[in-house]
Structures are given as structure tokens and as C-alpha cells.
């Protein structure tokens with residue numbers, strides 16, 4: 123009997139578990155469907171990325187002699203959903219056996235579990251072994267722990283996978299973490315090298331035309347697309363990072379600069395999350411750069427921590443805590459998302475930089491996501507559901523398994539401290555220290571009460587005052603709470619009044 127092997131849009135890896143025992147006569151089913159293109163209003167370049175990479179992957183499989191049944195979005199028979207396409211294929215090939223690697227989003231995993239009962243077929247869901255820690259291993263690690271801290275998980279991953287370890291079991295360089303050395307402000311005379319961009323080929327151009335026709339109102343310009351869509355391109359992008367940016371990645375990992383959307387970042391999340399790159403290989407090659415003396419330890423450790431530590435930890439949390447996680451709202455935030463998140467039209471220069479960069483490239487680097495748009499959402503008390511949807515829609519690398527714990531957990535503290543031990547709340551002083559944004563801003567970063575006071579200053583103290591009781595038991599919030607206690611009541615009242623004026627104007631849709 124023919125086995126149908128369903129490959130999803132972010133499962134573009136030849137070593138995928140669902141393809142491991144591919145036999146002659148089996149059919150690989152890949153389907154572009156409206157349901158996946160519309161469950162959030164994806165950035166136009168994200169849709170181009172996924173569909174173009176899917177089409178390229180299908181071609182690569184075919185070139186190896188694999189039978190691929192590829193359903194295009196513009197096929198008049200298209201069933202609009204993955205379920206519908208599976209049903210059609212089951213009938214066409216007169217088979218009842220479907221093999222699939224588990225999807226990266228809970229909603230789809232749930233749906234697939236209903237297919238045997240609903241469609242009367244046999245669905246074998248296999249683990250996704252493209253990660254370094256399985257969902258079961260993470261569960262075992264988490265079991266019985268009072269709190270789940272990335273740092274301890276990361277150390278176990280380093281030991282378990284033998285990455286950056288000395289033969290005596292000590293971490294390379296005698297320390298696990300060089301984070302403290304990765305917080306430098308970028309000097310004005312450092313110019314990050316331009317990363318490679320990948321001009322669209324004929325396949326991508328066809329997808330761009332499709333996206334322009336079908337999704338004309340989505341964020342971004344499909345025609346400006348330049349992300350890697352094949353394994354070969356993704357590897358070239360990573361090599362460019364190794365050769366030109368890894369050495370400085372550590373120093374300026376947390377920096378922000380006007381007009382530099384990419385800085386020294388790797389730009390590999392789109393490829394990693396699609397399956398075009400393998401995290402094990404990336405860690406090994408970064409480690410080799412350190413061992414060969416090409417890149418310093420603080421840079422290589424900083425990079426490996428993101429892949430072996432944060433990425434795996436975030437995924438572990440997602441599968442450990444879903445489906446409850448998507449409803450968590452520990453700070454009771456309810457404010458609607460302001461329209462400027464979609465347009466970038468705001469007087470706050472930091473927000474404008476982060477959002478216009480996002481519109482242009484479907485990308486913002488980590489500190490922009492966390493300390494600019496995320497920090498603003500936290501301080502202003504924006505509804506976590508709306509914020510989640512925005513992050514899931516606008517970034518080309520966004521799938522719920524990685525987007526949600528980062529947004530709801532790390533940025534918004536809506537999980538009450540599962541991902542991070544304290545909220546990443548910061549006033550304008552932090553942004554001024556780490557960027558050159560404030561110099562050219564309408565607002566005054568040194569002011570906290572006047573009519574042009576930096577909104578991050580007023581919202582920061584309003585936020586701390588609003589949640590003072592909730593943070594009282596958190597030792598890591600002792601400093602801001604002490605700052606609050608020491609503040610003269612008249613100043614606090616003026617700050618909070620200014621915060622209310624700002625938030626009221628924002629809620630009314632005024633240009634703030």
C-alpha cells in the first residue's frame with residue numbers, strides 16, 4: 123500500500139523523521155493551503171519564504187527520484203486546508219496510511235490527532251529529531267524543579283552534547299557564560315558589514331506574483347524579498363556570518379543602531395526554523411571557529427547559548443506548558459494593540475526604527491523585539507493575545523513554538539515567571555545606553571514628567587507602581603521597588619499623570 127508522507131512548510135529537511143524509511147512507490151505530499159497562509163495576517167515576505175522554500179524543496183526531492191505530489195495555492199482544486207488535501211490524496215492514492223513529523227504548533231498537532239477518527243485513516247505522528255533536546259527529555263529535566271531556568275538547562279546541554287567543554291568536564295575558558303561581556307554599546311565609527319541577500323529566482327518570482335495577487339493588504343512588500351530559500355543559500359548565509367560577523371557578535375549582541383537592522387546578527391532563524399539548517403552543525407562550526415582561533419570565546423559562547431540554550435529551552439517550555447500557556451496573563455494586561463505596530467507611524471524613534479525595519483524585512487533583531495516593541499507592550503499593558511498575534515504574523519521566522527514563550531513569557535511576563543525570573547522592563551535610560559536612537563527623537567529621554575517626556579520613562583514608573591504589590595516577593599525587583607519608594611510622591615503623581623495622558627492619546631489613535 124502507498125504510504126503518504128505529509129511534509130509541512132517548516133519541515134524542509136531531507137533527514138526528516140517522516141522521510142527516514144521512504145520506500146519505492148511512497149508519495150510525499152506537500153500542500154500550499156489558505157488555512158496556513160491566513161491563520162494570522164502573515165507578513166507578505168513570510169508567505170513568500172515558506173511557499174518558495176517548499177517549492178524548492180519539492181524540486182530537490184524530485185531530483186533525487188522521490189515522487190512528490192505538490193499542491194499549489196492557485197490550483198482550482200485546492201482544498202484550502204491540510205486536512206482537505208490529505209483527504210483528497212488518500213482518495214486518489216487509495217491508501218489509508220499517512221506518516222508525518224509532529225508539527226511545530228499545538229493547534230495543528232491537536233488537529234492531526236483527530237484525523238484517524240475524523241477521516242478514518244491511520245496517521246503515524248513521529249517525533250521531530252531536528253532539535254537537540256526531545257520534548258520528553260525536556261519534560262524529564264523539568265520534572266520536580268521549582269523553577270525552570272535557561273542557564274541550568276544550558277549547562278546540561280553543554281555537558282550532554284560536549285559543546286565548548288574542556289576534557290576535565292569544566293566549561294571552555296572556565297566560565298559557562300560570557301553574557302556580561304556581551305552588552306557593549308556600538309561606537310559610532312563601527313559599521314556592520316552588509317549581510318548577503320538572495321535575489322529571487324524564477325520560482326520565487328512566481329511565488330511573489332502569487333502573494334501580491336492573493337495577499338495585497340498584508341504587511342510588507344513581497345517584491346523586496348531576499349531571504350535564503352534553499353539549503354545551499356542558507357549555508358552561504360551562515361558562512362558569511364562565520365567569516366564576517368561572528369567575531370563581533372558577542373560584543374554587540376545587545377546593541378541597537380539607527381539604519382542598521384541586522385548589525386552583527388546571524389540572520390539564520392528563518393532557515394533554521396524551516397529546516398534548511400541543522401542546529402548541531404551550526405554549533406559545531408561555531409565551536410571550530412573558536413578552537414581555530416578565528417573568533418573569541420565570548421562571541422562563540424554567546425552564539426552557541428542562543429542555539430543550544432535559548433532555542434531548545436523555549437521549545438521545551440512551549441510543549442511542556444501548552445495549551446494552558448496561550449491563556450496566561452499574569453499581569454492582567456488588556457489594552458488593545460495600537461495601530462502604529464502595523465504602520466510604524468509614531469514619534470518614538472526607537473519604535474519607529476524597530477517597526478519600519480520589521481515592515482521592510484520581516485525581521486528585527488532580538489534586542490529590538492525584546493527591549494523596544496516587547497518592552498513597550500509590557501509597560502503599556504497591551505493584551506498578550508494581540509501581541510502574540512502580531513509577533514507571529516510579522517516575523518519571517520515566527521512559528522508558535524518559538525514565538526509564544528518569547529513573547530508571552532520573556533517579553534510580557536504574562537506567564538508570571540516561567541521563562542524569566544523577572545520582567546524585562548526598562549526605561550528610556552536603557553535604550554539610550556544601548557542605542558543611538560534617542561538623539562534624534564521627538565521625545566526627551568532625560569525627561570520623565572514634562573510634555574515631551576520619553577514615554578518609556580513615564581510608562582516604566584507607572585508599570586512598577588501598578589504592579590508593586592505583585593512584584594513585592596520577587597528579589598530581582600527589589601531595586602526598582604526601592605526606587606519607587608524613594609521617589610517623592612509629587613513626582614510619582616506627575617509621572618503617572620503623564621503616563622495616563624500618553625496612554626489616553628494612544629488609545630484614541632492620536633499620533634504619539
Ligand code: FAD
Pocket residue numbers: 386387388389390391392394395425428429432433434436486487488489491492496513514517519520521524525528529532533
Ligand atoms: P541571532 O541573534 O544571530 O541568534 C542566533 C540564533 O539563535 C537565532 O537564529 C535563533 O535561532 C536563536 N535564538 C536566539 N535567541 C533566541 C530565543 N530567545 N528563542 C529562540 N531562539 C533564539 N525567534 C524565532 O526564531 N522566531 C520567533 O518567532 C521569535 N519571536 C520572538 C519574539 C520576541 C518577543 C523575542 C524577544 C524574541 C523572539 N525570537 C524569535 C528570538 C530571537 O529574537 C530571534 O531568534 C532572532 O532575532 C533571529 O535573528 P538571527 O537569526 O539574526 O539571530
Ligand code: DLZ
Pocket residue numbers: 129130131132133153154155156158159160164168169172173225226227230521522
Ligand atoms: C507558515 C506557513 C504558510 C504561510 N503556509 C503553509 C502552507 O501553505 N503549507 C504548509 O504545509 N505550511 C505552511 N506554513 C507552515 C505551517 O504553518 C507550519 O508547518 C505549522 O504552523 C507548524 O509549525
Ligand code: SF4
Pocket residue numbers: 469470471472473549550551553554559560561563564565566567576577578579
Ligand atoms: Fe525611544 Fe524615549 Fe529614546 Fe525616544 S527618547 S528613542 S521614545 S527611548
